[in-house]
Amino acid sequence: MSIKRALVSVSDKTGIVDFCRELSQMGVEIISTGGTSSLLSKEGVPVVGISDVTGFPEIMDGRVKTLHPAVHSGLLAVRDNEEHTRQMKELGLDYIDLVVVNLYPFQETIAKPDVAYEDAIENIDIGGPTMLRSAAKNHAFVSVVVDADDYSHVLEEVRNSGDTTLETRKRLAAKVFRHTAAYDALISDYLSNVNGDPLPERLTVTYEKLQDLRYGENPHQQAAFYRKPLAAQDTLTTAEQLHGKELSYNNINDANAALQIVKEFEEPAVVAVKHMNPCGVGVGESIYEAYGKAYAADPTSIFGGIVAANRIIDSDTAAKLSEIFLEIVLAPDFTQEALDILTKKKNIRLLKTGELSAARNRESQFVVTSIDGGMIVQQSDVHSIEASELKVVTDRAPSEEELKQLLFGWKVVKHVKSNAIVLAANDMTVGVGAGQMNRVGAAKIAIEQAGELAKGAILASDAFFPMGDTLELAAKAGVIAVIQPGGSIKDEESIKVANEYGIAMVFTGVRHFKH
Missing domain, CATH: 3.40.140.20 (AICAR transformylase, duplication domain)
Structure with missing residues (x-):
């Protein structure tokens, strides 16, 4: 076997002229479409238009040009199958040995600010993925290139032996299916979000x-x-x-x-x-x-x-x-x-x-966490809170300075592994208790770290206090104000402790578990 005919149709034309010129110099016939064909002709590379192969004009603004038996028979025919060979001869069809295709720039299109839905849809490639999949399926006989980084390797093998190795064709085919899968995943994600369905029945992610x-x-x-x-x-x-x-x-x-x-x-x-x-x-x-x-x-x-x-x-x-x-x-x-x-x-x-x-200006994204045998998906935690949204639940309300420190601590504790306690004073953390199995343990770590700086500090808790013991510990260490979600059936116990020690406490109504 050797590469005699190549079908080339690329949106990203990086390196394509030099690649096709060398193929042509080695006797490979170049078939091409639309803008790629025009570019090659302009650069002096001999090229055969796709309509000369199919006997049918490109129609519907180029939407239909390669979706034709003359193309896909040449890609899908099994070369050592006698029946396939007979049909190719009877129908006067020729094999296509190499496909070089990259796809309409869907990702680049939807990345544009305020892209119109119609523009996004128009940049969904149909013929390109179809040719890629046909060629990749038949990689036993057909080479397929979707990445310009592979041009030099393919040229080297064709230069040395007239064809690529089966090992190379397998590698290129795998890359093609990764590429088309990622392309389809991006389209699926875009359409799901447009339709307000970010967590559909099937979720495919691509990176x-x-x-x-x-x-x-x-x-x-x-x-x-x-x-x-x-x-x-x-x-x-x-x-x-x-x-x-x-x-x-x-x-x-x-x-x-x-x-x-x-x-x-x-x-x-x-x-x-x-x-x-x-x-x-x-x-x-x-x-x-x-x-x-x-x-x-x-x-x-x-x-x-x-x-x-x-x-x-x-x-x-x-x-x-x-x-x-x-x-x-x-x-x-x-x-x-x-x-x-x-x-x-x-x-x-x-x-x-x-x-x-x-x-606070960022939109929530979906976060994927792998588990054994699957994954779980949730929105990222971008919740923020203003002072006016806090509920004072103690006899003493926080002072303006205490309120400032409480909001500071709340921003930090949101990002500490649960169970989480943060002590803060003077616009800095003074104690952090992270990832403990109970809230009292987290508080003990934070208080021990703070030492004397716990006196006059505020305390932020990522979730409510299930009972008053954490607050009792904080009060004895000298904490003067607390911010927590509230919502425990024993909130009154914590409020009572806070009032006994003159602590100002506010509820956010929102928790920030982080596992």
Whole structure:
């Protein structure tokens, strides 16, 4: 066997002229359609129009051109099947040995702001996926290319032997079906959302690989980093790495957690994260002041952690950051002076995110979590609350300053693994209790970490108190105000304890479990 005829029809024309020119020089007949045919002809590459093959004109504005027996017989015929061979001869049909197709730019179309529904539908490719699937199914005899990165390899094999190897054809076929599956998944997702059905009876998700990772959570686990199509521009998947070695699986998880927390704040804020939980959060008049508070919140745990900022890192802040070992610093950008300081540290990774949007301005996305044998899907937790929405349930209402600290703590505790308790004062966390099996245990950890700073601090709880014991513990430590969802059958017990100690307590009516 050898490649004698190739059918080429591409929307992304990167590299296609040189690829077809070399094929033609090796004696391969190039069949093409529409804009691809015009481009090849213009560049001096001999080309046969699709209508010359089918004996039928391209009609309906090009919607119907390759959906023809002359095309699909040439793709699907089993070359060593005598009956197929006989029919091909009787009907005067020729084989097609190579298909080079990429699809209408549906993803690029729906990424446009305010794209019209009609434009999206018009950019659903029909003939392209059909040719790809036909060729990929018959990969025992037909080569199929959907990715320009494969042009050079295909040319090398054809140059050496006149054909591709079966191993290559199998690999290319698998890539085709991944490509068409992703394409259909994107269309399905778009139409489901247009119809107000984001959780349909069948859910297919698609992601694009950004890189292979050295390993997963532990060295014996394989891992890779993927990005969702149309990901927002202020996510970790779109961040630009300015310095340092490649990210690890754990780096990515922790960096994403830090980024989500820092987006909660509109004022200058810095978040330090270890093992998916914040160990220090601070806000200030400047990013330098905010970092100082985040560091002071837990100077032990921040060592070897991930730091995220929502403002440009300047030289003064960079100098402080450089004093300890950090895995990653994420920020909208870095001044050149800051980069000069931080890049002297070989092992630090610097990520530029671009301008961050506040969490309260973000639309909820659907989050997929794998379980053994399946997955569960939910909306992301982008809920935020204003002071006017809080319900004061104690005799004493919080002061203006206490209210400010309560809202600060509420933004943080939302991102702490449950059961979660956060103590805060002076625009910084002073104690974080995360991931405990009971709420009293989480409170004990937070209070112990805070030490003397618990006196005069506020306490935020991600869920209600099932009884008054947590509040009793907090009151004895010196906590003066509490924010919690409320809704327990024993709310009155907690309210009674708060009143006995003169604590101001507010209910949000919303909980923030995070598993």
